[in-house]
Amino acid sequence: MEPGDAARPGSGRATGAPPPRLLLLPLLPLLLGWGLRVAAAASASSSGAAAEDSSAMEELATEKEAEESHRQDSVSLLTFILLLTLTILTIWLFKHRRVRFLHETGLAMIYGLIVGVILRYGTPATSGRDKSLSCTQEDRAFSTLLVNVSGKFFEYTLKGEISPGKINSVEQNDMLRKVTFDPEVFFNILLPPIIFHAGYSLKKRHFFRNLGSILAYAFLGTAVSCFIIGNLMYGVVKLMKIMGQLSDKFYYTDCLFFGAIISATDPVTVLAIFNELHADVDLYALLFGESVLNDAVAIVLSSSIVAYQPAGLNTHAFDAAAFFKSVGIFLGIFSGSFTMGAVTGVVTALVTKFTKLHCFPLLETALFFLMSWSTFLLAEACGFTGVVAVLFCGITQAHYTYNNLSVESRSRTKQLFEVLHFLAENFIFSYMGLALFTFQKHVFSPIFIIGAFVAIFLGRAAHIYPLSFFLNLGRRHKIGWNFQHMMMFSGLRGAMAFALAIRDTASYARQMMFTTTLLIVFFTVWIIGGGTTPMLSWLNIRVGVEEPSEEDQNEHHWQYFRVGVDPDQDPPPNNDSFQVLQGDGPDSARGNRTKQESAWIFRLWYSFDHNYLKPILTHSGPPLTTTLPAWCGLLARCLTSPQVYDNQEPLREEDSDFILTEGDLTLTYGDSTVTANGSSSSHTASTSLEGSRRTKSSSEEVLERDLGMGDQKVSSRGTRLVFPLEDNA
């Protein structure tokens, strides 16, 4: 290596000092995403063969240190991997023994805690800081610093500001520093696969059936919860100030920010148990849909609150202009991210439709992965929120692109994102456990913590019960008290709250929030997770509900049972929720229900989606030649894939995700209008993952078979749905 050429890391430093060339740090860890807080030397030489004679020894020492550092990184990452391995094995044992009181995320946290304790108290606190160089001649800090050391220039990059009191205290323990990530890792690496998987694995049918309620819970509910928690916490902070417990500033906007981050519920443990016990599908859809969307709302809400910075000098007073600007930011970011996600999904759908990529599943999967990832980057590049975009991209991909994929790619993409989601989620939770002991700036404030627990309880109550009351006014299919209690109970906080809290821990207020969030996550995951099964039984929520959806098609061998209750026992008469689900409610109820739950805007969207979007973006739906006006004939023929004419029958099943399953519907089929009251159809319309084991007994399909698929004229006219505006049962 030639001296004086290109980057050579500083040689000859005090022994025991942290190694200078940490270029390996940000690399190794990255497969799972790990952004240690260190600089990467650009084209730094790693192991120069030829060195100046005089500097050879010096360089060797440098190299040894770099190697040492690289080893330490490997060891610390290995710690996490072993932790996850241990979690997987224990979880297997739990699943094997059907232990349900502790979810894998809870377990990951426990193991994280144990390793955190060991690292904290078991490793020596090496005070490995270099003798510092002080330059006091300038009045501003630069991002890049060139230092001339006896004729050689060294380049330094700014790491951050250090408060004067902490110069000698921060980051003394090398090992603790190694296991601390850059907080943005969570947002940019670990959350996207989790959120994408949530969108991609959404059980569309039940989600869209309860869309109105889900949107209400997610948007109104999160906003209400945020403001209630924010205000309650401001009261707590005032109290603390009076009691002299507050050692630094804590503003109203901080409280609101706390309200926003802690409003992101993540009932992962509850949903896992629901899935395992096949609990009520509508309740599942409500909880899952709410938690998925309120993550998005919470992110955007928190960044809007951060953006609420009144222009003038008085930063913490109310300012109408700034407030409306924040509201505008909220709407802008949310709709922008939504658009980005939807557009990328649509582009992927078009690409997979119009190329014959499905002959090469590997290419198809790779394309799917890259396109989904590019959503995130696109949204971030445009200043929107990548995580939110990824969510809507996932939903779009599941709704359109999924239909165009080959059978192999369908399972590949599902499995790929399932594995990524699993690893990322457990990684976050085990890191949470670790962070309780290794994070060096905790601010434990008992009053704040107790206040926060009370506030989140009240915030959740103030959002679930009133909203459910109002929704029940409009819903025919009421959300019963037991469902409301279950939703109230399922207010766990998880990965999203943590990621939002750790993102900024610079100020005293944020540190206190972070510590509190961590404790809230711990206790909600452990206590609520452990209490789900008893709670389901106590609230008389039926489990083992049959739901022949895409995923469950293959698992028809489980039985109806209720936790702790005789499976043959009659359902309580006032519990109308699952009466309807079970198909034993009165016919009129079902008729009304279709009407009530399909609000006009939703019906409009549905017919638009069914008549135009599905045929354009997928191989399913009615041919565009029948749905578009005559003058678009050429375009319609170009956009309609030949499969539509051939495959109308199997592919139309996808549509049944929407409403076709819900009993009454009026079909305009060919020229004859038929009213089909499918009293046996509520559970039967289903989409088979394999494309081979289809149950074909929804009213529409029966109809279709009666009319005869051979009749090309009828087939090519397609179906047009007319929704009943009045009961016609």
Added chain:
Amino acid sequence: MEPGDAARPGSGRATGAPPPRLLLLPLLPLLLGWGLRVAAAASASSSGAAAEDSSAMEELATEKEAEESHRQDSVSLLTFILLLTLTILTIWLFKHRRVRFLHETGLAMIYGLIVGVILRYGTPATSGRDKSLSCTQEDRAFSTLLVNVSGKFFEYTLKGEISPGKINSVEQNDMLRKVTFDPEVFFNILLPPIIFHAGYSLKKRHFFRNLGSILAYAFLGTAVSCFIIGNLMYGVVKLMKIMGQLSDKFYYTDCLFFGAIISATDPVTVLAIFNELHADVDLYALLFGESVLNDAVAIVLSSSIVAYQPAGLNTHAFDAAAFFKSVGIFLGIFSGSFTMGAVTGVVTALVTKFTKLHCFPLLETALFFLMSWSTFLLAEACGFTGVVAVLFCGITQAHYTYNNLSVESRSRTKQLFEVLHFLAENFIFSYMGLALFTFQKHVFSPIFIIGAFVAIFLGRAAHIYPLSFFLNLGRRHKIGWNFQHMMMFSGLRGAMAFALAIRDTASYARQMMFTTTLLIVFFTVWIIGGGTTPMLSWLNIRVGVEEPSEEDQNEHHWQYFRVGVDPDQDPPPNNDSFQVLQGDGPDSARGNRTKQESAWIFRLWYSFDHNYLKPILTHSGPPLTTTLPAWCGLLARCLTSPQVYDNQEPLREEDSDFILTEGDLTLTYGDSTVTANGSSSSHTASTSLEGSRRTKSSSEEVLERDLGMGDQKVSSRGTRLVFPLEDNA
């Protein structure tokens, strides 16, 4: 945010300067692995809500800059993703139209080149460097710098040394800097999945059948090639010195290093075409095995050459001690990495065997992934080479763990690593294209480049032909001239050579090597890749050879044909290679062949593997109770899984990967020794991926069925193989 508390990035800097807080840089890109050369501010505040009144404006400006930087990162990563997407779509088109002259890697390079040209000449050269601060009072550089700026302390980390002449010239173009990775990314992120996949997808049967030859080519061949290329290049360098073309030092060790990195062949394009055309399996095995192993050899060789640093002052003279130290390092690193990989594989096999993890494919896949990754970290942590460890881990996993996995996990793991491999490989190749224009320190030396092309040609010739001659002395199944020419022709250089070359580009010599390597990769991939199909036809190498291996089980619908040759034409009489493969050679040839190719060490290993390792690590093989001595009875019973007794028949098929397929074998079954000359068995022993479509007609299985599986006494004795030491056909 409270001022003076924790990390706050330097505020108030010159406009147009690179943003101070690049904490997002190393994060975003990481999913695919991307280590931009920038510092990550640790717990830097990202968007403080409350700021000191005086610093609010300043902070806002800082935030905007950080956002801007984050956007630029997203855009540059997006560039790569779009590039890959474009590659995928074009490749689909090529595959669709059966165009074989350009492989996806070659295409990725072309697109990379185009984008590189655009970035280089299409973007303005922003001179975005801060006004620099010079501190000249110390005589050594520190890794951490504390700078006191008007009372506030800022922490800086060392990025590297800059040569005085380049202070104003390096990294002027922001965009070019953004698309340049940390070179270690290749080694630590992109290569491991590629190499692991190579090991995991190894077609064991043909690999092990040609193991001796493969090891000879990989070890001796690579060493020979390295020394020949090194010496030739030293001649070229001497010539350049005489001609005054050399502007800086270029030592003999540099030449050897170049020989090592350029000896890593990567015939990815050739193998892809072989795969597609189902070319001769033995030739495939030789090429694939050689390229996989010589990557490992080249890595270790290059680090041994780097380690060859004579202790004294005269760094570049021959030093026997240093030489032997280097040899020792080579052996140590290689065997250490091998052990690491094998041990992790064995541990995974044991875990998957003794837990019932296969009931939960997600957990199983996650565990498999984590364990395989931990090999890499473990090896790096112990100072060995992670990439080499990962290779052997992949082979071990395929040989043992794969048998224990559930059917779903088998396809999941295969598919997962296939996707990762595909993405990583194309990413590297497209980056190579980009690097030709965006890398800022190219040293183009026409003489060196021409010399290198000649040297790699001669190096390859000097390694293939003599080695094949010596191998043919020992091989019954000769490596024909056409095979030798094809191997000679297939000396492409690819990802590994590039990754080794870019790892260190600090010195003049290394920069010249890097540029030359890049050009060699380009031309070999394009020209040889394009010429493979004509070459196969020209060399009369039969394609469309049936090979009912694990992967190809499902694709039996292709036909025998030779490129450009009438498929019905008789094979040339001197081409005995596929005569044996086709099962139409004389019986004696086959008998001899088994003897010749199963050298005693291999037979020893095989019987050890079959009798002890397979039963211990998997559910297959004979029960340990029969193979271990009587006094180990208890241990044997503990280690033998109950499935061995039940599932002997289907699982023993795995063993046929070794030798059972090759005609003659002597079975000691029960108490009766049977010599089975399975003339129809050469293509029939196979392992079905699905576990359902098994062809059960190898001689051993027929035998088994005859003896009756119900006879527990015979079954529990298991099989013991006696290899024919003399022809007994």
